[in-house]
Amino acid sequence: MHYGKDAFTNGNGSTIITIDPKFQDVIGQRFEMSPYDAQELNLLYNCTQQKGHFIHASTASGQEGDSAKLETEVVKLNRGCNVQCLQFYYFHSGAESDELNIWIREFEDEQDTTGTPRLMGQITGSPTSHWKLHHVSLNATKPFQVVFEARKGAGSSTGGFSVDDINLSETECPHVFIQIDDLENRLNTSSSGTRIYSPRQYSKDGYAYRVAVILYKTYVGMFVGLLSGEFDNQLQWPCLQRQMIFQLLDQTPNQQLQMSKQRTLISASGSSVWDNPRETGSPVFYENDELVYGGILYGYSRFTTLEELQTREFLKGGSAIFMFNFEDLTPLINGTSLPCPQLRPVSITNPQRILDEGPCSPRNVSSTSQPTETTNDWTASTTHPPSTTDNSTSSTTHPPTTTDYRISSTTITPPPTTTDVSTSSTTHPPTTTDYRISSTTITPPPTTTDVR
Template structure:
């Protein structure tokens, strides 16, 4: 075991063996009879807080992104999982314990995505991670959302769990979201071969280019590169990490090209399966060309299996002053049928010494977030800045808002404010019962392996100011 448990805490666990089944290998504990049928029906208690009612669907989306486990609202006569609020507590049975349904409690202070995931993973059959033995297939996971923290069940005599690696003492017990190995355990338990909402990922490390195709009118186009001479650009996937020698990205050079020269990079055909026909395209790009060079993002929607050309629709265009660094970009798609994503780089009117680079493309059947990317945040922190202001955004229902990042006493605080917008006369005021979620994005190149910190706040018309100490981060 990779954690040393204090004697009294070991005694506590041993007393539980009589009433709970503890695993011997891996963190899953249930057999076939204790697994749920998929999708899992659920019913939310009317007493559940409004904030938790918004957080729970966000947790569901992580299960759909990282596994084949899905959920559907159920009726009293057929539900197999019931959300019922128990004030001040968060708990769940482990696995399917009752054929007629069972309670899963999300208390008043449990309305965080990581806590909801933790309890629902219990209900699906996973136990606490510190109770497992390390195997070659399942290494000890300090980052598991199922791991208790160092002070679990403390009696004020110091930590109850001590990691053998001291630098990981403050890592255990994270409540951001399920880890990569949590998802592996869940997929193994439910025999998943795919996920509900994940469509594709490509880092271009394989020569197959993830079945993407390249085309250009003049015989040149997107090239698979490790680096580009004359431009300070290398692979994004292993940015800041030790590279394994097989990391690549795609690059289209606009240097010494004629205005209008273009090349396309087309994804394989993807087929939406969810009822809500929305998809999010995420990718990293590096613009080293001229500000007049555009990067167009199209989708080619195919009408049927015999249709090989489809209809192209322009979804977004990037034209900006070159940044000479990797930037994350999101494009909301709305394909109703099978489709391809097409990246078209084009030479503009100005002189160029670079071009466009692409890496780490992810496509999922989810909504895209609004992104505030702060360049060189460590440099900003070291410079002693007091506050930074985001661009202004519109919510999906028309409210305009902005964010402020404040540094004070070695803490970072994010605050959000509504501002006047174009739709104000048609909106409901004072913006009642709207939930906003602030997320510090884990920029793992693979969307299914991300562990992002987030906190949600729901507006109450009887209050004028909202605060959450969990939004303050050292």
């Protein structure tokens, strides 16, 4: 809508009131059609077969080691902190040994036409049944471009890699995200109170925790709970003045149009929730021969409802994405600014020493972040790969599909890599004013072969 809420006002209030209050401060942009404008036009002209576009690189032909590249235009940095977040969706339909490598190429100046490439991330493993959201943390210090390289692995393939909805921002990537596929079906078929946990994560200052999404038939809860960890003896307890941001992602492709749902809490004294879980918690699982203790889960029992999930683009292809950030606010309390985020080490399954440049020049003169051209075997398509009814959820390392609805979450590479993704409990949390619930106590066998 071209007119804003105060268009033609005489100074006595708004002249346009939206039927849906959440759009009151959104109307008035003139840059492009909104998703609802496009939807209205499609309905008016009976354009019911709406098709999206994505880029696909086939690994069905060629030899092992062959690659195709998609290069963005050159991006110029605008902020002081050298931290960027690359976000995109991918669909893997090739062989397990195929790779999607994510590089950045930094340029010293305008005369530098080759740049210096660095491998920043890699996706490999089992094919996916749904489009998966993926984040790659970057730390470019000079003008740079992103290069997606699809590389054919050993064995036969009937597909390849598809990439869609690429966004690049000069912000930090989410610390944790949990993608739950076929969420409406999961709500309908799962026992009320079913818990979906992230693996154990570590905050920047060393506190261990995990995030829980709890399914309650017609609504969804989202919680965080402290865990025992490697650095407990070096930390200050209780864990206070930490900001925790819970978010349900609006998956509208253009980030500028997204209206994600967000709730925030700050840890404060007076509650055992933030005490050392080794002292106040209970055993919850084993990990690498270590018995891990967990404290009380804390968060929002009605974080979102089934009715709300069906609005905006909270559900895309049946999948919902829950994100979480854990920040230390003590620098602000002490009168200083928050430090710039530091990129953590990235684990690469099959490290590539060099980026095969091929016959084309890598330099594209521009300062935008959206890829506009492809090289080699990348092709444009107008229909997404078929969705399936498989109820598994996402992981960047692509574990084999299981039947117990386990999930894992993508993070900014925490120190230890874990695979604990227990889902348990069939009871509602007790009614409390701070939305706390007790963590599930799991008493696993003393062996370490159980990968949950």
